[in-house]
Amino acid sequence: MVTEAEGGQIAIQGVSRTFGDGGAEVVALSRVELDVRPGEFVSLIGPSGCGKSTLLRLVAGLDRPTAGELRLDGEPIEGPHYSRGLVFQDPTLFPWKTIWSNVATGLEARGVLKERRGDVDKIIELVGLRDFERAYPHQLSGGMAQRAALARALVNHPKVLLLDEPLGALDAFTRMNLQDELLRIWQERGTTMIFVTHDIDEAVYLSDRVVIMTPRPARIKEIVTVDLPRPRVRNGAGFFEYRSRILESLQLVPETAQPEYIV
Amino acid sequence: MELTGNVKLSADTPGKSRPSPAAVVVILLPAVLLTLSLALHELLPNKQPVLRSAQYGYLLIALLIAYALWAMAAFVSAGAFRRLRSQAPIAALVILIAGVWELLTLKLNALPLPYFPSPVKIADALIDDRRKLLVCTLYSLRLLVLGYLIGAFFGLVTGILMGWYKQFQYWINPFLRFVGPIPATAWIPVVLLVFPSSFTASVFLIALGTWFPVSVMTWSGIAGVSKSFFEVARTLGAGERYLVLRVALPAAFPLIFIGLFMGLGTSFVTLVVAEMLGVKAGLGFYITWAQGWAEYYKVYAALLIMAVLFSTVISLLFKLRDRVLIWQKGLIKW
Ligand SMILES: Nc1ncnc2c1ncn2[C@@H]1O[C@H](COP(=O)(O)OP(=O)(O)OP(=O)(O)O)[C@@H](O)[C@H]1O
Ligand SMILES: [Mg+2]
Numbered sequence: 001m002v003t004e005a006e007g008g009q010i011a012i013q014g015v016s017r018t019f020g021d022g023g024a025e026v027v028a029l030s031r032v033e034l035d036v037r038p039g040e041f042v043s044l045i046g047p048s049g050c051g052k053s054t055l056l057r058l059v060a061g062l063d064r065p066t067a068g069e070l071r072l073d074g075e076p077i078e079g080p081h082y083s084r085g086l087v088f089q090d091p092t093l094f095p096w097k098t099i100w101s102n103v104a105t106g107l108e109a110r111g112v113l114k115e116r117r118g119d120v121d122k123i124i125e126l127v128g129l130r131d132f133e134r135a136y137p138h139q140l141s142g143g144m145a146q147r148a149a150l151a152r153a154l155v156n157h158p159k160v161l162l163l164d165e166p167l168g169a170l171d172a173f174t175r176m177n178l179q180d181e182l183l184r185i186w187q188e189r190g191t192t193m194i195f196v197t198h199d200i201d202e203a204v205y206l207s208d209r210v211v212i213m214t215p216r217p218a219r220i221k222e223i224v225t226v227d228l229p230r231p232r233v234r235n236g237a238g239f240f241e242y243r244s245r246i247l248e249s250l251q252l253v254p255e256t257a258q259p260e261y262i263v
Numbered sequence: 264m265e266l267t268g269n270v271k272l273s274a275d276t277p278g279k280s281r282p283s284p285a286a287v288v289v290i291l292l293p294a295v296l297l298t299l300s301l302a303l304h305e306l307l308p309n310k311q312p313v314l315r316s317a318q319y320g321y322l323l324i325a326l327l328i329a330y331a332l333w334a335m336a337a338f339v340s341a342g343a344f345r346r347l348r349s350q351a352p353i354a355a356l357v358i359l360i361a362g363v364w365e366l367l368t369l370k371l372n373a374l375p376l377p378y379f380p381s382p383v384k385i386a387d388a389l390i391d392d393r394r395k396l397l398v399c400t401l402y403s404l405r406l407l408v409l410g411y412l413i414g415a416f417f418g419l420v421t422g423i424l425m426g427w428y429k430q431f432q433y434w435i436n437p438f439l440r441f442v443g444p445i446p447a448t449a450w451i452p453v454v455l456l457v458f459p460s461s462f463t464a465s466v467f468l469i470a471l472g473t474w475f476p477v478s479v480m481t482w483s484g485i486a487g488v489s490k491s492f493f494e495v496a497r498t499l500g501a502g503e504r505y506l507v508l509r510v511a512l513p514a515a516f517p518l519i520f521i522g523l524f525m526g527l528g529t530s531f532v533t534l535v536v537a538e539m540l541g542v543k544a545g546l547g548f549y550i551t552w553a554q555g556w557a558e559y560y561k562v563y564a565a566l567l568i569m570a571v572l573f574s575t576v577i578s579l580l581f582k583l584r585d586r587v588l589i590w591q592k593g594l595i596k597w
Contacts, residue, residue, distance in 0.1 A: 060494075061498075062498070079497075080494075082498070082500030085498060085499070086494075086495070088491065090491070092495050094513075095591075096513040109502070109505045109509070136589075137590075152499065153499070156500060
């Protein structure tokens with residue numbers, strides 16, 4: 001497969017996003033600063049409603065910031081582009097397409113499918129869906145559907161892959177499985193990953209850096225660099241250390257409604 | 264269902280073990296009824312005048328032979344057996360109705376003529392007037408296909424534009440709401456004045472009647488497509504053309520199909536009314552004409568052809584839907 005690193009660099013500079021029409025304004029993001037290095041794996045973690053999805057949508061170009069700027073490799077982000085792939089928690093596969101066609105969507109939309117049909121086969125192989133190429137989405141399990149969604153985003157060889165709680169709806173086993181596959185793909189391709197999650201273990205297991213966000217007005221509270229060798233052990237001593245550090249950081253957040261982090 | 268079928272299958276076919284007595288009775292029923300009908304037809308004297316009594320008898324014999332062949336196939340093929348087993352009861356009922364009908368009309372003269380002719384008399388019309396009926400059928404079909412396709416095409420275009428562009432929706436919506444609900448047939452007096460021929464006028468009416476439901480359903484189908492489909496497609500590099508034709512349209516197809524189906528229903532009505540009132544050809548025209556001569560058996564013959572024709576057209580539409588909507592579960596079968 002592709003061995004050269006294809007990751008892009010993301011610069012988020014003073015980005016704010018406010019929702020609402022005059023009366024009740026919601027400040028979803030307030031002056032967020034973040035630089036993501038090419039090929040880096042960064043997780044965003046924070047209480048519900050703190051603006052993680054909003055930030056991801058801004059990077060994807062599906063939404064525009066109220067203030068500030070976002071750049072990919074120095075170029076301002078002005079709208080969606082296939083160099084920035086997005087995977088939601090809900091796989092959102094197109095129900096009228098087979099798995100193969102779903103995965104091929106990006107190439108088809110860009111008009112390059114004819115020359116690159118082989119890429120579709122390869123990526124389907126990579127995520128282990130060979131036997132389900134001709135199935136329709138409703139015939140897949142949740143885990144398989146999420147693999148297909150991943151493959152669909154990867155077929156374009158994005159420089160940055162944005163993942164919004166992509167494993168959030170899966171059971172623990174499928175989840176760990178897919179975490180490992182995600183790491184494998186990341187290491188193989190060198191794609192820059194921005195990964196939103198609610199799961200501290202997942203964040204520590206996957207990331208180079210974990211970005212912890214505060215509730216409204218959402219800004220970055222702390223960035224934890226996870227300095228553990230890969231492959232990581234989920235029950236190692238170092239692992240627990242990082243885990244409790246992030247827990248602490250989250251519990252210090254001055255709002256009370258985060259019972260989900262008390263393990 | 265599937266399972267019991269398979270169990271029966273393995274019990275029936277190999278080793279020449281016999282099907283259950285109940286199954287045998289059910290399968291024999293249509294054959295018995297056909298034989299009874301034939302006996303009734305041949306042995307009782309006719310009390311009404313008909314021309315093609317002999318041919319009707321041949322028809323019954325032909326059906327009997329066809330049924331026997333089917334039953335023989337069922338001995339060999341398990342699939343044919345299952346089909347036969349499930350279709351036999353309804354076939355029996357239809358044969359019974361035809362038999363009773365003939366008894367009440369031709370054999371007993373219990374229903375008043377000319378309003379309630381016997382099936383044999385209707386066969387008279389189908390055989391003796393076949394050229395005229397064929398020509399009329401072709402005329403109707405031409406009008407229907409032309410009007411329907413034009414209407415469906417413009418309906419799709421209108422619906423897509425309304426679903427996709429707010430501006431277009433703003434300008435077209437009032438007209439669609441105001442003009443659309445008028446039954447197309449109500450325009451007949453006006454349209455006959457404006458158009459150069461009754462043919463073009465009818466094509467227009469059928470197209471108009473089809474256009475309205477197809478537009479509305481396409482529009483609401485496209486307007487209702489989940490936003491996340493578009494977002495995903497856009498992050499994958501899709502442009503507007505792709506979003507409309509490859510995302511919105513297929514996502515909206517279940518509703519579009521309902522519009523196409525409703526449009527087809529309206530176009531049948533419009534077709535027949537137009538033919539009865541203005542066009543000098545077609546099955547609708549044939550019916551009015553036959554009624555004028557009080558030849559009701561011809562009216563029934565035309566109705567029979569209409570039933571076959573329209574039902575076939577609807578089947579085709581459903582076939583199309585099954586192909587397009589292969590990804591959906593639990594579709595009703597036509
Ligand atoms: N389109 C919108 N219109 C108005 N408010 C919005 C919109 N999108 C997000 N918000 C608000 O912005 C805030 C941040 O939302 P966001 O979805 O980014 O949170 P999140 O961190 O992803 O939460 P979760 O962890 O529950 O997914 C929320 O208060 C939400 O109500
Ligand atoms: Mg979210």
